[in-house]
Amino acid sequence: MNLRTLATAPAAEGRPDARFRFEDAAAYELMMGRWSALVAAPFLDWLALPPGLAWLDDGCGDGSFTEVLLARQAPARVVGVDPAPAQLAFARRRAGTAGARFVQADAQALPLPDDGFDAAVMALVLFFLPDPARGVAELARVVRPGGTIAAYHWDIAGGGLPLHPILEAVRAEGHATREPPSAWAAARPASAGLWHGAGLAEVQTCQIEVSRHFATFDDYWRTAQGSDRLRKLFASLAPAALQRLRERVRQRLGVAHDAPFGLPARVNAVKGRRR
Helix, strand or coil, X not given: CCHHHHHCCCHHHHCCCHHHCCCCHHHHHHHHHHHHHHHHHHHHHHHCCCCCCEEEEECCCCCHHHHHHHHHHCCCXXXXXXXXXXXHHHHHHCHHHCCEEEEECCCCCCCCCCCCEEEEEEECCHHHCCCHHHHHHHXXXXXXXXXXXXXXXXXXXXXXXXXXXXHHHHHHCCCCCCCCCCHHHHCHXXXXXXXXXXXXXXXXXXXXXXEEEECCHHHHHHHHHHCHHHHHHHHHCCHHHHHHHHHHHHHHHCCCXXXXXXXXXXXXXXXXXXX
16 A cells, blocks of 8 residues: 555544543643653654754644754754644643644644655654554655654553553552553554555664653652543542552552652654655
């Protein structure tokens, strides 16, 4: 299937799952936005692209990656796309995103012309798409020949997700968890396969590890409130059960209640060039 056919497949076949849309932008910023900003700098270093390019930030969320992109790359133009109005509103309010234009849209059906960007990226997005191949095809469609298509996503299978200690404890307590619809796409071989499948050249992958500082265990625990599912689970538990879950997480981390600590997290990154 060529890029045009894939990009224009009927939306009903891969409609985004509303359970994985983030409408509380402030909670998302605490949970993931700050992590994404930590990954952005080493990811852009790895891409090693010159300043002055036209960039697409596909699935820009609350603008955390967009802000770093504008600060580091001196781009000629940046467009951020996200399906959640609350996320876009948050992104527009960031002091460092004044030079970007933000558009509400689905990453699998971008309302953008062909060949309009020099580089297109997805930051922590690919595994949320019901049809990742369609999303990659859309990135390739809107990038000019010779341009760069890249992404980074949590190393879910390898335990690189920042919420991994909490999710492990939730499962150990007998509660169900739900992976994103395309968690398989976050693995390096799988994402490389998607890039090759879209006809991209010079495909490469790497892993990037970052660490985030937390002042206390409670500081980390609050980040889970950005997950609607975890927030509802916590609210449904009896106080004793919630305290037991919290203690299980703290013991998994091996940290004191009131001591600062650093938590590592890891992403898998992929890049390629449009032929």
